[in-house]
Structure formats: C-alpha cells, structure tokens
Amino acid sequence: MANNGQEALACMQAEPIDLVLMDLQMPVMDGFEATRRLRQREQERGVKRVPIIALSAAVMDSDRAQAIEAGVDGQLDKPLDDRALYRLMAGVLPRPTPDARNASPEPPARKDVFPELVGFDRARGIDISQGDISFYYKLLRLFDAQLETLPADVLDCLTTMAPSQVQDAMHTLKGVAANLGAIQVAPAAAAIDQASKRGAAITGAMVEALRDVIASAQDQIAKIDRQRMA
Numbered sequence: 001m002a003n004n005g006q007e008a009l010a011c012m013q014a015e016p017i018d019l020v021l022m023d024l025q026m027p028v029m030d031g032f033e034a035t036r037r038l039r040q041r042e043q044e045r046g047v048k049r050v051p052i053i054a055l056s057a058a059v060m061d062s063d064r065a066q067a068i069e070a071g072v073d074g075q076l077d078k079p080l081d082d083r084a085l086y087r088l089m090a091g092v093l094p095r096p097t098p099d100a101r102n103a104s105p106e107p108p109a110r111k112d113v114f115p116e117l118v119g120f121d122r123a124r125g126i127d128i129s130q131g132d133i134s135f136y137y138k139l140l141r142l143f144d145a146q147l148e149t150l151p152a153d154v155l156d157c158l159t160t161m162a163p164s165q166v167q168d169a170m171h172t173l174k175g176v177a178a179n180l181g182a183i184q185v186a187p188a189a190a191a192i193d194q195a196s197k198r199g200a201a202i203t204g205a206m207v208e209a210l211r212d213v214i215a216s217a218q219d220q221i222a223k224i225d226r227q228r229m230a
Contacts, residue, residue: 003026003027003165005026005028005029005030005031005033005034005037006028006029006034007028008020008022008026008029008031008034009029009034009037009038009041011149012038012050013041017050018050018051018093018141018142018145019050019051019052019053019089019092019093019142020038020050020051020052020053021053021055022034022035022052022053022054022055022072023055023056024054024055024056024063024067025056025057031054031055031056031067031070032066032067032070033070035052035054035067035070035071035072036070036071038050038052038071039070039071051073051074051092051093052071052072052073052074053072053073053074053075053076053085053088053089053092054067054072054074054075054076055075055076055077055078055080056075056076056077056078057077057078073092074088074091074092076088080175082128082175082179083128086128086129086130086135086139086179087130089139090129090130090132090135093135093138114126114133114136115223115224115227117220117221117223117224118216118220119182119183119184119185119213119216119217119220120180120181120182120183120217120220121181121183122181123181124178124179124180124181124183125139125140125179125180125181128179128180128181136180137224139180140180140221140224141221143176143177143180143182143217143221144217144218144221144222146173146176147185147214147217147218148218150173150214154169155207155210155211155214158192158202158206158207158210159201159202159203159204159207163196163197163199166192166193166196166202167193167196167197170189170190170192170193170196171193173185173189174186174189174190174193177189177217182217184213184216184217185210185213185214185217188206188209188210188213188214189210191206191209192206192207192210
C-alpha cells in the first residue's frame with residue numbers, strides 16, 4: 001500500500017508483485033508517470049509484465065488515452081464497483097497452467113470440498129468470484145500478500161496517522177475483506193474507520209484487535225496451501 005508513485009515503484013522493486021491497483025491522481029509522482037517508469041524498468045530488465053489496473057476519479061477521454069499510452073492493462077472509475085474490479089482482475093491476472101513449473105497447487109473444483117476457513121464466509125467469497133474457485137483462491141493469495149504489508153506500512157502508525165490516511169487505509173481494507181468473506185477482518189477495520197470519522201482516538205486495543213484477526217486470516221489462508229500440498 002503506497003501513498004504516492006515513488007513509494008509504489010519502491011514497493012514493486014523490493015518484492016514480487018502479482019497485480020497493481022494504480023491510483024492515477026497520487027501526489028509526488030502520479031500514476032501515469034509511475035506506470036511509465038515501471039514499464040520502462042520491465043523492458044530494460046527483461047522481466048515479466050505486471051498487470052496494472054488504473055483507478056481514477058477523472059472520466060475524461062484524454063485521461064483514459066494517457067493511461068493506455070502509459071501502459072495500464074485496464075481502467076476503473078472511482079468510486080469503485082467491487083464486482084467490476086474483480087471481473088477486471090479475472091481478465092488481467094494470468095491463469096495457472098496444469099504443467100506450469102513451481103505452480104501453486106490447484107484448489108478444489110467444487111464449493112463443497114473447498115476448505116472451511118475460520119473467520120471467512122466461504123459462500124460470499126465464491127459468489128464475488130462468480131463461482132470460479134480457482135479465482136477465489138488467487139484472490140485469497142493476493143489478500144494475504146496485502147495483509148503481509150500492513151504491519152510495517154500501516155498498523156504501526158495507525159494511532160499517529162492523519163485521519164484521512166487512517167480512513168483511506170481502513171476503508172480499502174474493510175471493502176476488500178468484506179468482499180472476500182473475511183468476516184473478522186472487515187468489522188475490525190470498519191471499527192477503526194468509523195472511530196476516525198467520529199474524531200475519536202484510535203486506541204492501542206483497537207489496533208491489537210485488528211492485528212489479531214489479520215494474523216488469524218493469514219493462518220487460515222496458509223492452511224489452504226498446506227492442504228493442497230498434503
């Protein structure tokens with residue numbers, strides 16, 4: 001989770017990224033320039049192309065054309081429609097091939113054999129994935145990667161961050177968690193979001209509660225991997 005284009009580029013250089021949601025109107029370096037630089041870096045280093053979905057409050061044709069020229073793979077307007085986002089993600093994310101080397105094991109093909117996960121509404125997640133179990137599994141892996149960055153980037157600073165930053169981070173986390181059926185993470189993030197909107201202090205207890213449910217969610221997602229490897 002980056003606050004501007006420079007941070008986004010640094011994050012993408014520090015660790016492998018499966019998908020980028022690029023806000024085109026970021027400060028310091030906007031999403032257009034960040035996308036151009038990422039594409040240039042990929043070309044120079046001969047590395048795989050990372051899918052980029054552009055997010056923008058602007059709806060002008062010139063902005064759309066500029067985003068395409070920069071190298072995005074898809075575009076969505078703000079405020080986001082969650083189903084439209086997941087449909088677009090399904091279109092730009094590569095599908096694993098059965099003989100792919102080092103590929104993660106395929107999840108089960110039927111809902112009734114998809115593992116029950118504590119703290120997750122499995123039916124909700126499968127519904128948002130339009131019944132595609134493999135895609136739901138992919139989304140859970142991406143969610144896990146997002147959660148992995150939260151402790152360093154956000155959780156340690158929640159009690160001192162500006163209210164607008166707290167609300168942006170928690171609103172995003174709440175929305176993604178709710179759509180994927182993470183029924184413990186979503187309300188914990190919502191509680192902090194609402195407290196910030198009321199002007200109330202973000203307490204250490206609220207942050208610890210969020211840490212706990214995030215750790216639990218990550219454990220449950222890891223359980224899928226262990227079951228696939230068994």
